[in-house]
Amino acid sequence: MFAIVDIETTGGNAENDKITEIAIVVYDGEKIVDTYCSLVNPERSIPFYITQLTGISNEMVENAPPFYAIAKKVLELLENCTFVAHNVRFDYNFIKNEFKSLGFNFQKKTLCTVRLSRKVFKGLPSYSLGKLCDSLGIQLKNRHRALGDAEATAILFDKIHKTLRETDSNWHNDEIKQTPIPPLLDQNAIEQIPELMTGIYYFYDQNGTIIYIGKSKDIKKRIVQHFAIGNTGSRRGLQMKNEIASIGYEPTGNELVALLFESNEIKIHKPIYNIQQKKIRAIPCWGIYSEMDALGYVNLSIKPFTNEINLITTAESSMKARAILYQMVEKHQLCLSKTDLNSIKGPCFNAQIKKCRGACTQKEEPESYNQRAAECCNYLNFSNESFILIGKGKTPNEASIVHIEEGFYKGFGFISTEFLQGSVLQLIEAIKQHPHNRDIQQILCSPAAKLMKKLKYNKSQISNSIW
Numbered sequence: 001m002f003a004i005v006d007i008e009t010t011g012g013n014a015e016n017d018k019i020t021e022i023a024i025v026v027y028d029g030e031k032i033v034d035t036y037c038s039l040v041n042p043e044r045s046i047p048f049y050i051t052q053l054t055g056i057s058n059e060m061v062e063n064a065p066p067f068y069a070i071a072k073k074v075l076e077l078l079e080n081c082t083f084v085a086h087n088v089r090f091d092y093n094f095i096k097n098e099f100k101s102l103g104f105n106f107q108k109k110t111l112c113t114v115r116l117s118r119k120v121f122k123g124l125p126s127y128s129l130g131k132l133c134d135s136l137g138i139q140l141k142n143r144h145r146a147l148g149d150a151e152a153t154a155i156l157f158d159k160i161h162k163t164l165r166e167t168d169s170n171w172h173n174d175e176i177k178q179t180p181i182p183p184l185l186d187q188n189a190i191e192q193i194p195e196l197m198t199g200i201y202y203f204y205d206q207n208g209t210i211i212y213i214g215k216s217k218d219i220k221k222r223i224v225q226h227f228a229i230g231n232t233g234s235r236r237g238l239q240m241k242n243e244i245a246s247i248g249y250e251p252t253g254n255e256l257v258a259l260l261f262e263s264n265e266i267k268i269h270k271p272i273y274n275i276q277q278k279k280i281r282a283i284p285c286w287g288i289y290s291e292m293d294a295l296g297y298v299n300l301s302i303k304p305f306t307n308e309i310n311l312i313t314t315a316e317s318s319m320k321a322r323a324i325l326y327q328m329v330e331k332h333q334l335c336l337s338k339t340d341l342n343s344i345k346g347p348c349f350n351a352q353i354k355k356c357r358g359a360c361t362q363k364e365e366p367e368s369y370n371q372r373a374a375e376c377c378n379y380l381n382f383s384n385e386s387f388i389l390i391g392k393g394k395t396p397n398e399a400s401i402v403h404i405e406e407g408f409y410k411g412f413g414f415i416s417t418e419f420l421q422g423s424v425l426q427l428i429e430a431i432k433q434h435p436h437n438r439d440i441q442q443i444l445c446s447p448a449a450k451l452m453k454k455l456k457y458n459k460s461q462i463s464n465s466i467w
Contacts, residue, residue, distance in 0.1 A: 002111070003028045003081035005091050006150035010042050012236070014093035016043035021068055022079045023146035024261065025086075025154040027100075029161060032154060036077055039064035054144045067098045069383055083108040083186060085127045086153050088240050104139050113153055114159045115151040115183035127183075132156065170322075181227060184245040184365045193220040193247070198255060199394075200262045202248040203240070203273075211243055212273040215262040219249050240273045254391040255450040257400045257412050277439050286321045288312045288328075292378055293338070296366035297359055298373040300325060300339045312377045315437070332376040335359035369462050388427055389452035390420065401427055402444075402452065409436040409444060424457045 004025040011017035019040045026034035039056070041064045051057045070259055075096070084274060085091040088110045095117050099106035117127050124135050129149060133140040138155050142148030143220075164171040181190070182207060197219050203212040216222035228240065252258040287305040288337045290312055302321045313320035329350070336348035337360035350356035359362040369439040389402040393414050403410040418424055443449070 001081045001158065002029070002161075003078045003083045004150050004151060004154040005095070006085060006146045007091050007094055008144065009046060009094060010046050010050060011226040014090070014091075015308050018094075019094055019096075019098060020050075020054070020061055021146040022070070022074065023150035025150045026077060026081065027154055027157065029165075034077065035151075036073065036148075037150075038070055040070065041066045046109060056145075068102055068122060071099065071102060071210045078108060081108070083110045084108075084113065084153070084157055085240070086113045086149070087238055088112040088114075089241070111157075111244060112183065113160065116164075116201055117156065118183045120163050123431050124221055125344040129153065129156075146363045153346065182244040184243070184394075185247070189221065189247050190223060193223065193249060194251075195220060197251050198251070198392075199249055199258050200265060201250075202265075204246045204248065205243045205273075206245040208246075209317055210269045211270050211281075212240060212271050212308045213262060213265050215255075215257050215258040215268065217258075219251075223247065236273070251394040253395075253398070253414070254448075254452070255399045256389065256391060256402065256443070256446075256452055259443045259446065259448055260409075260412055260434070260440065263443060264434050265439075271371070281402045284316050288315070288321055289466050290373070293318075295333075295362065296370075297338050298370045298377075300328070300334070302340045316438070316443070328376050330355075331373050333357055334373060334376065335364075338373075365377050385456060386458060387454050387456040388424070389449065389454055390453040393417075401430060402449075403428060404444070409434065409440045453460065 004021050004027060007019050008021040009017050009019055020042050021037070021039050022036040025032055041061045041062050045067055046058050046061070047072070064453070083092055084359055086155045088113070092108070092110055099162045114127050117124075117132055119415065121132075121136065126132065126135075129152060129259065130140060130143055132138075133152050133156070135440050136156065136159065138152055138159075140148065140152040195218075198217045199219055200213060200215045201219050201223060202210050205211050207404060214226075230434050249260065252261055263277050287303060289301050289303055289310045290303065291310055293299045300312065300320060302325060305311075313324060322341065325341055328334060329336060329339060329341065333350075333355060335358075336350050338343040342348050342360075346360070347358075348356055348360045351358060351360055355359060357369070359366075359369045385407060386405045387434055390399050391402075393399045397417055398414050399417050400412060402412045410428075411431045413430040415427060415430040415434050419430075
């Protein structure tokens with residue numbers, strides 16, 4: 001038995017939006033044996049653009065039953081049925097979340113008519129329900145209403161079912177196992193990815209265009225998570241999944257290099273489904289600087305960005321610089337009077353609430369205070385330090401290296417472990433140059449960087465020094 005389902009909703013996010021209409025057409029493999037349709041009160045306002053699309057208004061659902069009132073009927077209709085829908089993840093995730101809100105764990109085997117149509121009716125210009133019905137001569141009544149779409153999907157599924165069962169009577173059980181794989185993607189694509197591989201991965205569309213770039217300490221596991229039920233509940237996630245035609249990947253050996261590589265690749269390719277890091281955040285117009293006061297305490301000030309001397313870190317605005325400085329003060333119990341954040345004379349406000357150890361009243365010695373301030377500054381920036389970070393490579397006989405020169409990121413590379421005892425110059429020559437930017441600066445302050453071995457050097461050591 002198969003239950004062909006279609007829903008209309010207040011929006012595209014299964015976590016936040018609600019169902020406004022549901023239709024279920026029960027099909028026994030030969031004919032339709034039951035049909036159900038109901039408007040659903042979403043218990044929230046329907047956006048105007050949704051009303052324009054579906055024709056369902058707030059007035060229409062005002063006296064309709066909420067989902068909990070029809071939940072039992074829905075379960076009865078779906079009992080012992082495989083859940084079938086066009087873009088099944090969308091409908092399935094909405095219904096699953098409605099039941100979740102009632103404390104019920106809804107689980108069904110699923111089939112997607114988009115995926116099946118690509119398999120049975122190859123080479124069509126579009127596999128959207130409307131275009132597909134036009135191509136196959138299926139009458140589609142009341143487009144974007146649940147019953148009209150469900151009935152058309154049932155006719156489509158009948159055609160698919162009768163075509164596939166001629167060659168394999170058990171086709172639907174085999175297809176159910178494969179459903180999480182995107183419809184355009186080769187079934188063996190994921191199996192070919194090595195286990196436990198750290199690096200970055202690419203999703204490509206049919207034209208070979210990169211549509212998404214990600215990173216993971218376990219690429220194969222992360223890609224499977226992308227496709228798993230519950231992870232593609234939004235329209236955007238479903239759209240991306242349906243466009244994935246091939247997968248690529250690049251091993252990096254460790255998480256830090258994966259983060260650096262991913263950030264650079266996103267800025268170069270600007271994939272349509274990546275939201276973060278596409279914009280190159282300019283190296284900044286404000287900075288946090290350190291200087292020594294007359295009493296021997298380190299002071300931290302916010303100034304327009306002019307040079308690298310005594311620079312701790314940077315920000316795009318004075319407001320963001322103040323936010324960073326507040327975090328520094330809170331995390332390391334620094335004294336407000338030793339920063340630009342203080343506006344009162346005498347003991348700072350934090351001293352009054354016992355969050356300052358007394359540098360403002362000279363209760364805490366400069367040596368103790370400055371050590372804590374230095375730890376804070378070193379965490380945020382590398383000042384004028386030059387060093388190389390060394391970590392695992394792509395193979396056991398290879399190491400990855402990240403180069404920082406006078407506080408600025410220069411790039412990363414890979415080198416045979418036998419050359420790790422060579423000169424600084426040998427290591428630097430293995431580096432592939434990449435630009436420094438704000439995203440990179442934050443990555444280099446992340447916990448992943450702390451796992452790498454840090455080897456400092458100065459300019460006089462470059463050509464002849466051995467580690």
